[in-house]
Amino acid sequence: MTVSNVSRRDFLKTASIATGGLVVSVALPQSALAEKGIMQDSAFNPNAFIHLQENGDTIIYCGRCEMGQGISTALPAAVADEMDADWTRVTVKQADGNEEKYGPQATGGSASIRRMFEPMRQAGAAAKYMLIAAAAKVWKTETENCYAQEHFVFNKVTNQKLSYGQLASIAANMPVPTKPKLKAKSEYKYIGKHLDRHDQGEVVVGKRTYGVDTKLPGLKYAAIVHCPVLGGKLKSVDKTAALAMKGVSAVVEIPRFEVPFGSIGGVAVVADNSWTAQQAVNSLVVDWDLGENAIYDTKTYKQQLVANVEKPATLASERGDIEKAFANASQKVSATYTGGHLSHSPMEPNASVVWVQKDSCEVWASTQSPGDIQKVLGQYLKREPKDITVHVAMAGGAFGRKFKCDYVHEAAVISEKVNAPVQLIWTREEDMRTGYYHSINAQHIEASMDEQGNVTGWLHRAAFPSIASLFNPSLERAPADSLGEVTNHPFGIENFRAESGDAKAHTRIGWYRAVYAIFYGFAFSTFADELAYKAGKDPLSFLKQIYANNNNEKQQENVKRSQAVLELAAAKAGWHNRDELPKGQGIGIAVHYSFRSYVAMAVHVEVDGDNIKVLNVDCAIDCGQILNTDGATAQMEGAVVMGMSLAMSTEVSFKNGAVVNSNFHDYPVMRINDMPNVRVHITDSDESPTGLGEPGVAPFAPALSNAVFAASGKRYRDIPFKPISV
């Protein structure tokens, strides 16, 4: 990795920040970009910035997008730590979309900390050593005689000190160290500690602004209706009633954007406030040609998925000899699991402001992917991506939905048409019905065990419309790499086969917090629990044994760390004393490795008939080094809530090709009265840090299913356990 001076004049020209500061940029190694999957299109040449003013005030830019996961506290604090900056002197600012300057900004896959921890520390350390060099120059001494602490550089010999502010302009002319020495873990001041979020003060007084809050002079407000069926087209629209409404200025037809994550097209109304725009959209008389996906009905589709996994399907991966294992089995067990589509439904619906002018295009958006907005709008407006300015707003929740910025494309079309800045806010109903849904799915597992209860063979069939269908709608089934989590699951099973069942997509499928780990985690950990009972074993010992049976050298770390979090969650939950629980109560346990982090949950429930009450959740995590213990804890608390919503009640259904659900009455996300007591236990680790936004969601549903079985003998294999009929 290299660290280089950015020309201060250039920086000041573009960012117009007070003169006399120190600015550091850091180039990330190319290898940091070579990830498979969602980051594949990210450009190279990133930079991260520290701006230290002459009065000592320090701005640290967060290049990754903030949506509540706390990244804009965790990464800047790592910079401040290595810089020996005083955190109380630091203001965090969200960087605009600019991947050349800030590195990859597409925020997803729990990748921010994993990829940016080291570079951010390098940025902080480089600044520190330049400040030390500046002080040494002033004192005409060697740098070895100087050290930095709390926004000052001290002279060990003379006991003199100079503040960072005093040193800023001198430091700006010092050479940038190519490989600044980083702190040892024992020297961390902020990393690994409990840190308050940098923006809480603004939140509690209503001053934190989100994408939906941008106000500009002359702002017009828009609302939109989309074709309810994927692939449908607008036949005709009667705008008369809408245009007759007071305050309505235009009706704009939005074209379909033929790019991944592009708008599917629709009809928008522009008015002088959002409410009028929403009323006017409702008054449009729209006739759609629904197209071939109008056949989509999730009830029959799910039955078909089940049929497709309960018969031989397309091979995805294989090892050992499963037929032989099955033939020699002392016991054979099988089960089928299903799950429904999910809508991200962040509390802030899709919203942005776009202002397309002759010489500029400015975007203010809650987004997880500013670079994609630049690319798509650049293409649409026939301009360079760099000429699309994207101000990344705080997202009022995102969970993967705001990685796909169709709502921004639409606002741009409207702005161009009406020649004004336009705020487009989707109604909750549009948000629910025009999503990128988590896959509906079915999985069928057959396993063989020997007399000692060792699992000797495992056949895993999964059928679900895959995210890959976004890029290739003609896919008949999930490609083998979408079953990678099945193939590479660290259970030690010698004879193994994964198969992909037919599942053509009829709606848009998108990443939803935890992605495929939701259903893979559910099937693996629930089925393992079922096997344990069939084998007459304690589920915890049984799980540990499946891991212990793993002889793959490359997976020994997975095995060790999975077992360790299992043990930790079990111990904290009182697993070994669970026989003493009152009748009707039980504890279930599950573990899942995803996004390179390990999470185990022990769920303690009380079951009375069909009524399930979750009392406690003990959550053990191992994500390597922790950046912010409070942030990590919050992510797990939130993961339990999202896990409980999807395990118990949320499901998006389609009929005649269209989403049936419309709002929170028929998409009943979890509410406060169901909140269990969540206790988070963090493994002390020196391993490289990995992310936590996604990994907490997967283990909850299987741990719950296992707990309910322990408490009542009833086994839930279909999530949500209690779908509401819509």
Place this chain on the structure above:
Amino acid sequence: MKQSITINGKQHEIDVDGNMPLLWFLRDHLEYTGTKFGCGKGLCGACTVHIDGVATRSCITPVSTLADKKITTIEGLSENGDHPLQKAWLKNNVPQCGYCQAGQIMNAASFLATNAAPSEDEIDMAMQGNICRCGTYQRIKKAISDAADELSKEA
């Protein structure tokens, strides 16, 4: 003569269609953006404000019904952001994305005004109408209890 309403102590003329929900009058007309749009149907609580001290869903409350009423939004809950609930929210690091929190705090403030020493069940009951998708419920409960404790010390 036009009707007027008082918002955070300041009088405003209602110079919009009387059917417009208070939420949009606040957000688009007066640019008080602290009050959030979540569902538009009174189902999620993100838009909660006080009308004469009572927590109300502003997304389904037409402005015409509010003549001469006193409205308090999150921006006006306290002068210096130091309402016991705001302090407790900070102490417990409640918000994740924070989008629902104005509604949560406003709902809790109205609730505590009628029940200064609530039980956990009463907090659950009172706060059921406010959804948090990030899942901060455990901290919300704790923060409300902490604020109630502080209020009882003040009393």
